[in-house]
Amino acid sequence: MKTADPSKNDEKLRKVLKEWRTDASLPPGFQEAVWRRIEQAERTQTTTAKPSVWAVVADWIETMLPRPAIAASCLVALLVIGAATGWAQARHETQRVGDQLSVSYIRSVDPYQPNS
């Protein structure tokens, strides 16, 4: 199947557009409304030019994190942070229970210890 020549179609379209006339009048304040929308669009563009923290994080997650080296480093860092926090918390808890039991032992053998 042979398609029509595009240059012939363009010529026809140009002709039709030249002959086209409309009597419909523009609604009141049309021009102002158009300019207002343009200004609004420009303002929005200016605001989005400064990306938010979340946008930066999201962009980093999307573009950087999938890289194998960064993904591996991130996983290792999170594992180390979790392990270190757990260990520190455990040491603190052991110390607390030990102190509590030593006081409890002393109170059991020494009736002159204050109750509080």
Place this chain on the structure above:
Amino acid sequence: MRRGLLILGLGLAGAVIAYCCFYLAGTATPREWLRSQQPELAWLKHEFNVSDSELSRISQLHGAYLSLCKERCRQIENLNNKLTKAIGSAAQVTPEIEKLLDERGRMRTECQAEMLKHFFAVSQTMPPEQGKRYLAWAQEHTCLSERVMNHGSASDASHRE
């Protein structure tokens, strides 16, 4: 984005699991103390490197000491009540009050002496170095170390002549 979030989620899950594992492993000993029948003695065993047989002997000493200690406390409590009554019905120090004060003082001295005897007995049950450490620790933390005497302080202005 999905892949990045997946990696982040895996990392966070790993961190939580690592936290739980290390926390549980690190608190295994205190949890064992608290599960035992006498947590204080379980702690003592750990703190002063006491063996099982030594702990069993210490438990016997502890039990025997506590029953006698309670009896002495009861006697001191009786003397306290008698003394309160005697002071309430007197206008000056009577021979009865003096006798009660004397008796209570003797009971307190006996109480402290028995406590010290108990500490010596427990320390002798432990390995020598630990026994020494235990004695020093017990002396420091009990009423045996009455270091602060209001009237003995050189800086106490109220008792200067």
